[in-house]
Amino acid sequence: MKAWLTAHRPLVAGAMVLVLAGVAVVVFALLRPAPEPPVAAPSSTSASPTTTTTTTGSSTPPTTTAPTTTRTPPPAVPFPESLRGQDISRLPTDRKVVALTFDAGANSAGLPSILRTLADQRVLATFFLTGNFAQAEPGTVQAILAAGHRIGNHSMTHPYLTRLPDNEIAAELTRAEQVLMxxxxxxxxxxxxxxGDRDARTIADVNAQGYVAVRWTVDTLGWQGTTGGNSPQRVVERTITALQPGEIVLMHIGSHPTDRSTLDADALPDVIAAVRARGYDFVTLDTLLGEGTTRR
Incomplete structure (x- = not known):
């Protein structure tokens, strides 16, 4: 056997080389990692209809479509055609009723007393406010509303309207309305x-904006203050002297700029008592529109 191996050594060596090579091939095949699956192509499906997508590297962020809401105020209460072209100085009634009205454009110094008196006496009134006043004192406006009183438009900046062109008059009313709203x-x-500055042109402009112009039967002149020689008793006397069915009384909620008096607020309890003593009741200016009494 030894002699045979010695004689055939080259053949044996070659056979061993072939065997080892085959083993190596098998081992390599077993150890090689499995190939990865192919990458799927990008889908051609579009993005959600409420979302806009952007490509990589774009500086524009994704946007979404959000619903929008618009608040529209209810339509204005129309005023009777019979009131067009007028600056109403008295309620058109034979009833023994009086409308107390208060203007506000400066300050609200007398308002706490006025609201307290009106509440105690169960009387409602109408307050004409400028846009500037409402902008400066929104809480005051809300206090008047919370007490159940009626509010009217007194322009935005309290100018002499007869000195303004039509477009500026319209802007004065519109801006004040927006602030009050x-x-x-x-x-x-x-x-x-x-x-009280008006003429036929400015009254027509006011009507064109959907408003009826309301003046007064009597101005108490409480706004003149003690400096102007007025007093609470004088306020009462002027109101009662002009007393008639449908009387519109003009008062103010602010204090006098110099003496700081609030004569209308001080006189109000006696005004109400004197009017009632003569058999009169109280209404707001909504009576012009055929609407409710203000007795609570």
């Missing part, structure tokens, strides 16, 4: 001219 007050369709 933001506080929760709807002044339509009641308007009072600042300083």
């Amino acid at each position: 933001r506080t929760g007050a709807d002044p339509r369709p009641l308007f009072r001219f600042p300083y």
